[in-house]
Amino acid sequence: MNNIREELFKLQDKKYMEFQIKLIPNVNPETIIGIRTPELRKYAKEIIKSDNYVSFLEDLPHEYFDENQLHAFVISELKSYDECISYINKFLPYVDNWATCDQMSPKVFKKYHDKLLEQIKIWIESKETYTVRFGIGMLMQYYLDDNFKMEYLEMVSSVRSKEYYVNMMIAWYFATALVKQYDLTIPFIENQKLDIWTHNKAIQKAIESYRITDEKKEYLKSLKIKEK
Numbered sequence: 001m002n003n004i005r006e007e008l009f010k011l012q013d014k015k016y017m018e019f020q021i022k023l024i025p026n027v028n029p030e031t032i033i034g035i036r037t038p039e040l041r042k043y044a045k046e047i048i049k050s051d052n053y054v055s056f057l058e059d060l061p062h063e064y065f066d067e068n069q070l071h072a073f074v075i076s077e078l079k080s081y082d083e084c085i086s087y088i089n090k091f092l093p094y095v096d097n098w099a100t101c102d103q104m105s106p107k108v109f110k111k112y113h114d115k116l117l118e119q120i121k122i123w124i125e126s127k128e129t130y131t132v133r134f135g136i137g138m139l140m141q142y143y144l145d146d147n148f149k150m151e152y153l154e155m156v157s158s159v160r161s162k163e164y165y166v167n168m169m170i171a172w173y174f175a176t177a178l179v180k181q182y183d184l185t186i187p188f189i190e191n192q193k194l195d196i197w198t199h200n201k202a203i204q205k206a207i208e209s210y211r212i213t214d215e216k217k218e219y220l221k222s223l224k225i226k227e228k
Helices: 002-010 014-023 037-049 053-058 065-077 081-094 098-103 107-111 113-124 129-142 150-157 164-180 182-190 196-207 214-222
Strands: none
Touching (some): 002 065, 065 098, 081 107, 081 113, 098 129, 150 182, 164 182
16 A cells, blocks of 8 residues: 555646645645546556555555545456445445546446446435435436436436535536436426526536537526525
């Protein structure tokens, strides 16, 4: 583990560190080394090839934000679905920011849609902010195209949270659903199935998309809810 940390500090970019401190305000700035994402992804692949990943993934919690980022990228490279799920479930309770949560995207998930869906349902029902966010993110990534079902919209719309980073992901999910499955998604907006803030944020993000027609954007604007 110490060797990995030494290597991370060799990759430090202090200007990028200053940028990241502003980008992720809820993370202790003293834990941010400042390593660019391409460098971390490259190093994650090296760790996988060296078979040094097991000891690293078992060594929780990490001290530095960049170690958590590296952890997410190592998990994303695992080729065994069961091993991947095991390590994700061990790691998610320690995820404390949107960047680590959103950048963890295991390649192996593409091959296991049925099994993954059952796990997503468990994540979404969690009380942990970033576990819920991760579950919704995976539902958005893998189940809005050929694997889409109406019940997934119901699943996400039923989530109620006071956490900003959960509600932002719900809004992102529905904005993306409006792009990919407009006819089936628009009733959820028309019938106000989301809380007011998330409803309006979903509309805002959808309107910002170049993949939605101007006509639909005007209609979506008319569906915004005025907050009291």
